[in-house]
Amino acid sequence: MTSSNGQKPQQPTLRVIPLGGLHEIGKNTCVFEYGDDLMLVDAGLAFPSDGMHGVNVVLPDTSYLRENQKRIRGMIVTHGHEDHIGGIPHHLKNFNIPVIYGPRLALSLLTGKMEEAGVMDRTVLQTIAPRDVVKVGQHFSVEFIRNTHSMADSFSLAITTPVGTVIFTGDFKFDHTPVDGETFDMARLAHHGEQGVLCLFSDSTNAEVPGFTPSERAVFPNLDRHIAQAEGRVIITTFASSIHRVAMILELALKNGRKVGLLGRSMLNVIAKSRELGYMRAPDELFVPIKQIRDLPDRETLLLMTGSQGEPLAALSRISRGEHPQVQVKPSDTIIFSASPIPGNTISVVNTVDRLMMLGAKVIYGKGEGIHVSGHGCQEDQKLMLALTRPRFFVPVHGEHRMLQCHSKTAQSMGVPADNILIIDNGDVVELTADSIRKGDPVKAGIELLDASRNGIVDARVLKERQQLAEDGVITLLAVISTDGVMAAPPRVNLRGVVTTADPRKLSLWAEREIGWVLENRWNQLCRHSGGKAPDVDWVGVQREVEVGLQRRLRRELQVEPLIICLVQPAPAGTPAYKGRADVEPDTRPAPRGRGGRDGGRDGGRGRDDRAPRFDRQADRAPAAAAIGAAPIHQRELAAIGAPAAVAAVAKPAPEAVAEPEPAGRTRRRRSAAAG
Ligand SMILES: [Zn+2]
Ligand SMILES: [Zn+2]
Numbered sequence: 001m002t003s004s005n006g007q008k009p010q011q012p013t014l015r016v017i018p019l020g021g022l023h024e025i026g027k028n029t030c031v032f033e034y035g036d037d038l039m040l041v042d043a044g045l046a047f048p049s050d051g052m053h054g055v056n057v058v059l060p061d062t063s064y065l066r067e068n069q070k071r072i073r074g075m076i077v078t079h080g081h082e083d084h085i086g087g088i089p090h091h092l093k094n095f096n097i098p099v100i101y102g103p104r105l106a107l108s109l110l111t112g113k114m115e116e117a118g119v120m121d122r123t124v125l126q127t128i129a130p131r132d133v134v135k136v137g138q139h140f141s142v143e144f145i146r147n148t149h150s151m152a153d154s155f156s157l158a159i160t161t162p163v164g165t166v167i168f169t170g171d172f173k174f175d176h177t178p179v180d181g182e183t184f185d186m187a188r189l190a191h192h193g194e195q196g197v198l199c200l201f202s203d204s205t206n207a208e209v210p211g212f213t214p215s216e217r218a219v220f221p222n223l224d225r226h227i228a229q230a231e232g233r234v235i236i237t238t239f240a241s242s243i244h245r246v247a248m249i250l251e252l253a254l255k256n257g258r259k260v261g262l263l264g265r266s267m268l269n270v271i272a273k274s275r276e277l278g279y280m281r282a283p284d285e286l287f288v289p290i291k292q293i294r295d296l297p298d299r300e301t302l303l304l305m306t307g308s309q310g311e312p313l314a315a316l317s318r319i320s321r322g323e324h325p326q327v328q329v330k331p332s333d334t335i336i337f338s339a340s341p342i343p344g345n346t347i348s349v350v351n352t353v354d355r356l357m358m359l360g361a362k363v364i365y366g367k368g369e370g371i372h373v374s375g376h377g378c379q380e381d382q383k384l385m386l387a388l389t390r391p392r393f394f395v396p397v398h399g400e401h402r403m404l405q406c407h408s409k410t411a412q413s414m415g416v417p418a419d420n421i422l423i424i425d426n427g428d429v430v431e432l433t434a435d436s437i438r439k440g441d442p443v444k445a446g447i448e449l450l451d452a453s454r455n456g457i458v459d460a461r462v463l464k465e466r467q468q469l470a471e472d473g474v475i476t477l478l479a480v481i482s483t484d485g486v487m488a489a490p491p492r493v494n495l496r497g498v499v500t501t502a503d504p505r506k507l508s509l510w511a512e513r514e515i516g517w518v519l520e521n522r523w524n525q526l527c528r529h530s531g532g533k534a535p536d537v538d539w540v541g542v543q544r545e546v547e548v549g550l551q552r553r554l555r556r557e558l559q560v561e562p563l564i565i566c567l568v569q570p571a572p573a574g575t576p577a578y579k580g581r582a583d584v585e586p587d588t589r590p591a592p593r594g595r596g597g598r599d600g601g602r603d604g605g606r607g608r609d610d611r612a613p614r615f616d617r618q619a620d621r622a623p624a625a626a627a628i629g630a631a632p633i634h635q636r637e638l639a640a641i642g643a644p645a646a647v648a649a650v651a652k653p654a655p656e657a658v659a660e661p662e663p664a665g666r667t668r669r670r671r672s673a674a675a676g
Helices: 063-067 088-094 104-117 186-195 216-229 243-255 265-276 290-295 315-320 346-358 379-389 401-413 460-472 504-521 539-558 633-641 644-651 664-675
Strands: 014-020 029-034 037-043 055-060 072-076 099-102 124-127 133-136 140-147 154-161 164-168 197-203 234-237 259-263 301-305 334-337 362-364 391-397 429-433 436-440 447-451 474-482 487-496 563-571
Touching: 014 055, 014 063, 014 164, 029 154, 037 140, 055 088, 063 088, 072 133, 088 104, 099 104, 099 133, 104 124, 104 265, 140 186, 154 186, 164 186, 186 197, 186 379, 197 379, 197 429, 216 234, 216 243, 216 334, 234 315, 243 259, 243 265, 243 301, 259 265, 259 290, 301 315, 315 346, 334 346, 346 362, 379 391, 379 401, 391 401, 460 563, 474 504, 474 539, 487 504, 504 539, 539 563
Parallel strands: 037 072, 072 099, 099 124, 164 197, 197 391, 234 301, 234 334, 259 301, 334 362, 474 563
Antiparallel strands: 014 029, 014 429, 029 037, 055 447, 133 140, 140 154, 154 164, 429 436, 474 487
């Protein structure tokens, strides 16, 4: 058995390690460790942010779990939201989880995902009921405490360990009139509070919002009014996983004499599962297949669909773009957004609203309409949780940094000493003993990006290439080089999606110069004479060198950073050298622009400047450098640079030229994309 936690044996320590869900909303994944036991609580996914081209799913880095998989005793699921269960099917392909305990609805949704991923045989799913206590490994016993949230069948956890009891709230709000009548089991929270709670890990999503979160029931009369007043069809979008909301909408459709058509895979899936398990009671006759929906009068139609976040492929977004095969917007339609945008989705949501309005529909959206309430508790809910559990130590979780800070203030206002509160990041280790809390050495945390197949991992290099393609296009470059290091034909350059002021001739000339530079300065390293007649040339290395050189030049001269693909076609030794255009027509081209001598900032000092004289610093170049073709290369370059004034400008050794900042917008965009 491996034990990488390095804890002092004399002091038994509970280690709690969130691998996701901190400083973000999404991919909640938390590890509990004691001795040789490791238990997981939830394993969610997050959705990609702008710039993560072709990425469908963001998961936490699970190196730590893979390294310690022998110690994993089981997993606890609190509820069925994607940010809590979405990562499980993927993880099951990578490491062993012997058993997963969770509520019926969450496990039913999880089963669908696991079947799709073909991992049904990798674990055992155990359904729990309220107040059930399960034992995980030697050291954990976990009690499921019914709570209230936007999803039905949701739980908080009381985790009893050798150092004390930890309350892990999961996602919650205090809803005293829940749609399904299943109230928060506050008595159990109070019971543990009475017995003594070592530490509380609590949902921070709405820590910045004063007051109580209204009951889910509060949206009922407002939705009812809008549906009753609608002259034509009613189109409603919400999260499919907001089971209570969906149940209410179905109830309202029935009440208002409208039949329901469903659009969107997750909407169909969640409603089917929820009806099957009895979380929604709607008669079969209420539903009409979408193909038959146009046979109904508009006043008897309600369409319920995905797309509340403006997701480009979701039903409502496609309808707004006129791209849906079955549904087109009519001016008499009333379209209701019964959800609020997740931070980051705001722009796509307002764009969808705009497009729908431009098609003439009446669109009801936004906070003032009373058609959405959060599933997460606000400050007063959070205070009530603290009051009931009376924890000695406190760790705010499930939130962005400012929310964690705010939640910490709330806890302090309730008498928890600041020293007893930890604000942590993904990968940080909370070490708890019976009378102390501290931050241990962090474990590896980060993100893994999955593509549409949910199998392929989009690594940092692929993502960077996609960003380059999307933002600056691609340049392909074909070079013909003989095995004795001679450029045998002019390079052929092709541009796709590249916006540039430079004409293709100039680009081709630059390419020629980069190839020349590589042949002159790098050929000896890239070419091994193994004794035989033909030397052994590292063509991939040649390509790479040319790509890097041209990349730097384009960044410097044009402030663009397209993806560059260089292909070399080898020619036999002895092929005559192509006589470069640089020799032929030296003076017709304009001089390089003023920034020519400066170096793009991104590569810092790692570029070719460190290895050899720079191409355009003619003065520095040793005359003895290898000649290529008919003319020594430095002569050709000199001609190519053009006017003497420009030579002076670029040849000046320029210490100030080291870090030319990129346009701020681009730097910021890329960074945020990479950081997620
Ligand atoms: Zn949730
Ligand atoms: Zn959540």
